[in-house]
Amino acid sequence: HWTRSSWQSLDSGDVDLGSSEPVLVPNGVVFQIGKQGVGYLLSGSHLGGTGESPAYQASVCSGSWGGAIYDNGIIYVSCSTGLRALALNAGAPSFSAVGAWHVNSAINGPPIVAGGLVWATDWNSGTLYGLDPQTGQTVVKQATPAMDHFATPSASDGKLFLATGPAVEAYTIATPSSPAGPGTGPSSKAPTRAKCSLKLRSRRVQLHHPKRHKHQRHAPPSYATVALTANCSQAVQVKLGGVVSEHLSTKGKSQATSRAFHLATVRAALSPNAKRTLPIRLTPALLRALGRHVHESGKFTLTTTTVAGTTRVSTHGVLKL
Known part of the structure; x- marks a missing residue:
C-alpha cells in the first residue's frame, strides 16, 4: 500500500x-x-x-x-x-x-x-x-x-x-471531423505534417543513483540517461527511440565487429513550437560498456503521426560517461 x-x-x-x-x-x-x-x-x-x-x-x-x-x-x-x-x-x-x-x-x-x-x-x-x-x-x-x-x-x-x-x-460515435479554430468556419485546406527537430542535448550521459527505501535491503541499481531536445510545429504525440552501436576490437575475421543496443521507446506529448527535453534510458549493458571508457555511437529517431501522415527526424552523436 x-x-x-x-x-x-x-x-x-x-x-x-x-x-x-x-x-x-x-x-x-x-x-x-x-x-x-x-x-x-x-x-x-x-x-x-x-x-x-x-x-x-x-x-x-x-x-x-x-x-x-x-x-x-x-x-x-x-x-x-x-x-x-x-x-x-x-x-x-x-x-x-x-x-x-x-x-x-x-x-x-x-x-x-x-x-x-x-x-x-x-x-x-x-x-x-x-x-x-x-x-x-x-x-x-x-x-x-x-x-x-x-x-x-x-x-x-x-x-x-x-x-x-x-x-x-x-x-x-461518428468519425469526428477536425475542429475549426476559434472564429473560423470549415476549412478545405489539407492537413499539414508536423515539422520537427531533434538534437542531442549533451554527449555526456547522466548517472542516476536511486535511494534505498526503508523496506528494501539494497538500493535499486544505478542507471543512466541521455537527454535530447525535441521541437515540433504542431501539438503532437511523439515516440523517441534509439540504437547505440559499440565497435568491437577483433582479431579473427569470423568475429563480430560491432554490437547494437536498442533503447526503450519514450512516448511524450509536445506543445507547438515549445522545446522539450526528453531523457531516454540506457540499457545496463550499454552503461557497462561506457564504464570501460568506450565511446559509443548513437542514432536517435523521433516519430510523429498525425492525420497528414508520419514524420521522422533523426540525430547522431557519440556518447561518453
Whole structure:
C-alpha cells in the first residue's frame, strides 16, 4: 500500500486520496490524485507503505473527483475546475501540463477515450462532450438527461453509454471531423505534417543513483540517461527511440565487429513550437560498456503521426560517461 504520513489529518479534513482511482501507466508506474489536487507517480512494484516519498509529485488542480485515464502518452484527469491533460514521461518519471490544452471549466466528469476523442460530462447541466485529445477543443456537444455526479461514460462497438439517473443512454460515435479554430468556419485546406527537430542535448550521459527505501535491503541499481531536445510545429504525440552501436576490437575475421543496443521507446506529448527535453534510458549493458571508457555511437529517431501522415527526424552523436 501507499499513503502519505499525514493520512489521518487528510481524512479528518476530507482532503484524502479516496476521490479517484489509481491509474496504471507505462513502465510499471501508477498515477494517483485526490481531493487536494496533487498528482503522484508511484512504483507499481514497490508502493512504499505509509509516508514513503513518491517517485514524483506535482500540483495538478484544486481537487480531483471521479477518476482519470491514460491514453497515448497523456493522463486525462477530472478536476473541479475542468478536465486536465498531463504529458507523461514514464522513464523519468514525471508529468507536465499539456500547453496546448484548453477546456471549458464546466467539463469536470471522469473521462474516457473512444472514437478518437476524449469524452467527459458536465454533470451539473446534463451535457456530454467529445474533446480533441491534443487541444481540448470541443468537437461534440450533446445534451443529456439529468445525471448523478461523477457519472463515467463507457464505450463499445462504436457506441457510447451514459448512466443518467434511472436510465442508460446510448449514443452512436461518428468519425469526428477536425475542429475549426476559434472564429473560423470549415476549412478545405489539407492537413499539414508536423515539422520537427531533434538534437542531442549533451554527449555526456547522466548517472542516476536511486535511494534505498526503508523496506528494501539494497538500493535499486544505478542507471543512466541521455537527454535530447525535441521541437515540433504542431501539438503532437511523439515516440523517441534509439540504437547505440559499440565497435568491437577483433582479431579473427569470423568475429563480430560491432554490437547494437536498442533503447526503450519514450512516448511524450509536445506543445507547438515549445522545446522539450526528453531523457531516454540506457540499457545496463550499454552503461557497462561506457564504464570501460568506450565511446559509443548513437542514432536517435523521433516519430510523429498525425492525420497528414508520419514524420521522422533523426540525430547522431557519440556518447561518453
